[in-house]
Amino acid sequence: NAGVTQTPKFQVLKTGQSMTLQCAQDMNHNSMYWYRQDPGMGLRLIYYSASEGTTDKGEVPNGYNVSRLNKREFSLRLESAAPSQTSVYFCASSDPPGTYEQYFGPGTRLTVT
Amino acid sequence: GDSVTQMEGPVTLSEEAFLTINCTYTATGYPSLFWYVQYPGEGLQLLLKATKADDKGSNKGFEATYRKETTSFHLEKGSVQVSDSAVYFCALSSPDMGRRALTFGSGTRLQVQP
Numbered sequence: 001n002a003g004v005t006q007t008p009k010f011q012v013l014k015t016g017q018s019m020t021l022q023c024a025q026d027m028n029h030n031s032m033y034w035y036r037q038d039p040g041m042g043l044r045l046i047y048y049s050a051s052e053g054t055t056d057k058g059e060v061p062n063g064y065n066v067s068r069l070n071k072r073e074f075s076l077r078l079e080s081a082a083p084s085q086t087s088v089y090f091c092a093s094s095d096p097p098g099t100y101e102q103y104f105g106p107g108t109r110l111t112v113t
Numbered sequence: 114g115d116s117v118t119q120m121e122g123p124v125t126l127s128e129e130a131f132l133t134i135n136c137t138y139t140a141t142g143y144p145s146l147f148w149y150v151q152y153p154g155e156g157l158q159l160l161l162k163a164t165k166a167d168d169k170g171s172n173k174g175f176e177a178t179y180r181k182e183t184t185s186f187h188l189e190k191g192s193v194q195v196s197d198s199a200v201y202f203c204a205l206s207s208p209d210m211g212r213r214a215l216t217f218g219s220g221t222r223l224q225v226q227p
Contacts, residue, residue: 004156033214042117042202042217043157058214090156102215104149104156 002026004105006091012111013081021076021108023091031094032074033058033102034066036087043090049074081112115140115207119218122200126193126225134188134221136177136203144205146170146179146186147215151200160188160201193225 045058161170
């Protein structure tokens with residue numbers, strides 16, 4: 001039981017490049033989330049998916065897209081990376097939706113130059 | 114909107130000292146409150162939670178009491194260890210947000226010296 005896994009762990013992009021961050025959970029959770037963590041700002045919600053087939057914007061969705069591929073997987077795509085997207089990205093899951101305990105992955109540290 | 118305010122860090126203590134990390138919140142309705150801990154290089158882990166007023170959450174020697182009258186959820190531990198060095202996040206889940214996600218404070222780094 002791996003919990004929530006994320007790939008890659010580290011990534012460096014040049015401005016304008018695209019990439020997809022992968023997230024998978026093996027806890028059969030319905031809800032999944034993407035957060036970004038910036039120094040002094042805590043975690044902010046980018047997108048979430050309450051259940052398979054649904055996605056919705058969070059606090060800071062601009063510049064990102066998501067895909068809930070199936071119940072296990074929730075990917076985050078940067079179509080044209082910008083230096084402002086340099087951050088640590090965390091995926092999380094929970095069940096029931098948004099309640100109580102969220103389980104976090106180890107994070108992806110992204111640097112955009 | 115909802116918000117969480119934590120004391121700024123870093124907090125530096127000697128081993129066996131008493132720890133308090135202050136957390137206050139603003140929310141409509143009756144939120145659930147949480148403390149998460151992030152060890153270096155890792156994701157966040159739930160440390161403790163409280164879902165209604167006057168509830169006390171506890172885990173690994175840490176405690177926090179949901180105080181609705183002061184909108185606070187301060188984290189305490191009677192005797193910290195070097196292994197408690199981490200970043201601590203206070204968070205809430207508000208029913209008025211449809212339980213979509215957690216609202217986090219900015220985090221407080223704790224450094225415990227031997």
